[in-house]
Amino acid sequence: MDLRLDDAQLIARDSARRFATEFVDPLAAQADQEQAMPAVLLDRLREGGWLGAALPSEWGGSGMDPLAYGLVTEEIGRACSSVRSLLTVHNMSSQALVRFGSAEQQARWLPDLCAGRKLIAFALTEPDAGSSASAIRTEARKGTDSFLVSGTKIWTTFGQIADLYLVFARCEDAPVALVIESDREGVHVEPISDVLGTRGSMLARVRFEDVEVPATHRVGPVGAGxxxxxxxxxxxxxxxxxxxxxxxxxxxxxxxxxxxxxxxxxxxxxxxxxxxxxxxxxxxxxxxxxxxxxxxxxxxxxxxxxxxxxxxxxxxxxxxxxxxxxxxxxxxxxxxxxxxxxxxxxxxxxxxxxxxxxxxxxxxxxxxxxxxxxxxxxxxx
Ligand SMILES: Cc1cc2nc3c(=O)[nH]c(=O)nc-3n(C[C@H](O)[C@H](O)[C@H](O)COP(=O)(O)OP(=O)(O)OC[C@H]3O[C@@H](n4cnc5c(N)ncnc54)[C@H](O)[C@@H]3O)c2cc1C
Structure with a gap:
């Protein structure tokens, strides 16, 4: 294992360090106290391309290798864990589409996600299913060309402002992953406040009440969710x-x-x-x-x-x-x-x-x- 950083890793780390010092440090305490991500910081994250840090360049991401992405995350995490949590959930959930999404899903969502024009949150945990993910109860009933989704997700990081949720549900008892837009009828978002830490991460409880989701929003096969x-x-x-x-x-x-x-x-x-x-x-x-x-x-x-x-x-x-x-x-x-x-x-x-x-x-x-x-x-x- 070579401990020397290559040029791209050095550039990524140093520019993240400058970004964190210049833009994140001054707003970190405010995000914590006001329990919200300042809009100006979101804009800066988008402009700097940080929301697509770990995503492939072919879709407009920064295409960083894991070490460069890690170094960037350390720099941002040093300044503010709430901003880091946005980077985490957005990159990890987008990565699911890179890995398991259909060509049509990738073309539809990845350009906006890489540029940060849309935010995606990860919705797995439920009131009665945390560590035991297999205990989730959110239901995705299969129709001809769609699913009807009902259930409640909790502790969804940036669930308050996400445009998309990567939701995990059960379809005839088999786990399935679906992308659901936050503006679909039947999606109800309730902020969770006064948590101990990462207080600027705009947590939400997200309820799905018979939300109709096109079958084309399924990510990966039924059973592989x-x-x-x-x-x-x-x-x-x-x-x-x-x-x-x-x-x-x-x-x-x-x-x-x-x-x-x-x-x-x-x-x-x-x-x-x-x-x-x-x-x-x-x-x-x-x-x-x-x-x-x-x-x-x-x-x-x-x-x-x-x-x-x-x-x-x-x-x-x-x-x-x-x-x-x-x-x-x-x-x-x-x-x-x-x-x-x-x-x-x-x-x-x-x-x-x-x-x-x-x-x-x-x-x-x-x-x-x-x-x-x-x-x-x-x-x-
Ligand atoms: C700030 C914050 C942000 C979060 N963001 C997200 C998010 O974006 N998306 C999302 O889906 N979830 C999110 N979560 C939820 C988080 O992933 C869960 O809280 C976590 O998985 C633990 O689940 P739980 O809280 O239900 O605890 P439980 O699973 O009920 O665990 C309670 C206790 O029992 C112990 N325990 C449980 N199972 C075992 C076991 N098998 N062996 C030994 N001990 C065990 C645990 O270690 C813990 O001490 C977030 C939580 C927080 C606090």
């Missing part, structure tokens, strides 16, 4: 979340390095205390480790190694857990100021907690990673 479409989409999302968590760790490290050197006690700064220095060391190690695991996952994805899915899971598991730990330590290092909204670390901690739940909870990932460990995958390195 969960095992292929949802799982491969979640794998993409997990990769993005892993890098987003790495971004939070870096944000905490940056904030703590500044604070520890600026906070004075008489003629000394707190960075001279051994125990504060230990925290800084731990944060540096946390960032380096998470970054290395994410880069390793990217490498496996780029060479098509069959371990890519589980290495991505490992990266997400570790980075999310490490982000929670690092953010909690970062609050402590800031003392009382760590609890204030005048500093970013309390937001980092709230956002990091979310990353341990989405795209597979810590416990669910622990279970699947234990099965992976039992295969002794490291012995193949």
């Amino acid at each position: 969960i095992s292929f479409v949802a799982n491969s989409t979640l794998d993409h999302g997990r990769f993005s979340v892993a890098w987003g968590a790495t971004g939070i760790i870096r944000g905490c490290l940056d904030a703590c390095l500044s604070y520890a050197t600026q906070r004075r006690q008489g003629s000394h700064s707190i960075s001279e205390h051994q125990l504060v220095r230990r925290e800084l060391t731990n944060m540096l190690a946390a960032h380096t480790t998470a970054h290395a695991l994410c880069s390793r996952a990217a490498y496996f994805r780029m060479i098509g190694d069959p371990r890519a899915v589980m290495e991505t899971t490992l990266a997400k598991y570790h980075a999310a857990q490490s982000a929670v730990q690092t953010a909690t330590d970062a609050i402590r290092l800031h003392g009382a100021n760590g609890t204030s909204r005048n500093y970013p670390v309390e937001r980092y901690m709230r956002d990091a907690m979310i990353l341990e739940i989405i795209e597979g909870t810590r416990e669910v990932l622990q279970d699947s990673l234990a099965s992976y460990a039992l295969q002794r995958p490291y012995s193949r390195d």
